[in-house]
Amino acid sequence: MRPQSTLTVLGIETSCDETAAAVVRAAGVGPASVLSSVVASQAEAHAPFGGVVPEIAARAHVELIGAVIARAMDQAGLGFDGLDGVAATAGPGLVGGVMVGLSAGKAIALARGLPLVAVNHLEGHAVSARLGGEIAYPFLLLLVSGGHCQLLDVAGVGRCRRLGSTIDDAAGEAFDKIAKAMGLPYPGGPALERLAQGGEPSRFVLPRALLGREGCDFSFSGLKTAAARLAEGVVDPIDRRDLAAAVQAAIAGQLAERTKKAMTVYLRDHGGADRRLVVAGGVAANSEVRRVLAAAAEAAGFDFAAPPLAYCTDNAAMIALAGAERLALGWIDGLDAVARPRWPLDAAAAADNPTHTPGRKGAKA
Ligand code: KG4
Ligand code: ZN
DSSP, X not given: OOXXXXXXXXXXXXXXXXXXXXXXXXOTTSOEEEEEEEEEEOHHHHGGGTSOOHHHHHHHHHHHHHHHHHHHHHHHTOOGGGOSEEEEEEESSOHHHHHHHHHHHHHHHXXXXXXXXXXXXXXXXXXXXXXXXXOOXXXXXXXXXXXXXXXXXXXXXXXXEEEEEBSSOOHHHHHHHHHHHTTXXXXXXXXXXXXXXXXXXXXXXXXXXXXXXXXXXXXXXXXXXXXXXXXXXXXXXXXXXXXXXXXXXXXXXXXXXXXXXXXHHHHHHTTTOOOEEEEESGGGGOXXXXXXXXXXXXXXXXXXXXXXXXXXXXXXXXXXXXXXXXXXXXXXBOTTOOOOSOOOSOHHHHHHOTTXXXXXXXXXX
């Protein structure tokens, strides 16, 4: 690693159904710029099955990874000698895919004598909002993706404490399953958001689980069952639009309500200081989710940040940035780093909760 204040890192992401590579230049936890970000989605290959098929994903990663990395380097206008390090997702996720990206990262690191950083995919989401502008540590994070729904107190690089998580489905999983029950194409979240546009959410009454209950945990299974049952009898296009709007409002409402509870806990733990709320993960792309969270943050006197839309769903820029932050601290990994299907961000909560419910995309943490 050359002695300098900024680091240029190649990121590689293959934990689910996106084969992605990106080059990011970052000054530790300071400002970051994305020199390139390439995402090859496999959505079309999985669409006929209504979800991700691990074997198809792993094979597709093998076919795509070389070209995706080459395109990311090309678009950044760099050769491998212009890099300070390589960061690859090492989990959690579908292990066949993780192995493909991690092996590619190791090969480049070995061949070019570059340091390797084995990145936790969730840490990538945790830092993704910084790709849109600087956000100081610590902050309260709502991480909402297809496999995860967690509230975390993020104290610094690699230092997270879980305040709450879902006791059944993740929020993205709820979007996907309800969308499927409504006959919408995979992936369901964006399709459901499009259908909900201009809809009247109050026309359908849906369960609001855990409303008013203590703690910061989530539950979406009751909503999922109720919405799927309703969907069977709803065929009129206007009714379908309104049902989609009601589902979206119910999910967004629960996310906001539990986040308000977490803001209270966070304020107590931080003596009222460091009021920052960040939302990240695929569901953070949903405009209603952003709207209600921004309102909740404002009411509590928190600054609110979400990643640029391109960096909400899986991408490699967030992996490169998480890698750069670790590299700046000298935290590098050996070429014996292993692919981990499960890898919780916070070791303490993991010990308390070793059997976290597997998500749509397989057991993740
Ligand atoms: O972060 P991500 O790309 O992958 C995981 O790490 O899981 O998140 C994917 C999830 C899917 O469940 C997808 O339906 C959901 O994010 N999603 C959305 C939207 N865009 C993606 N959910 C609701 N509204 C959206 N606009
Ligand atoms: Zn993700």
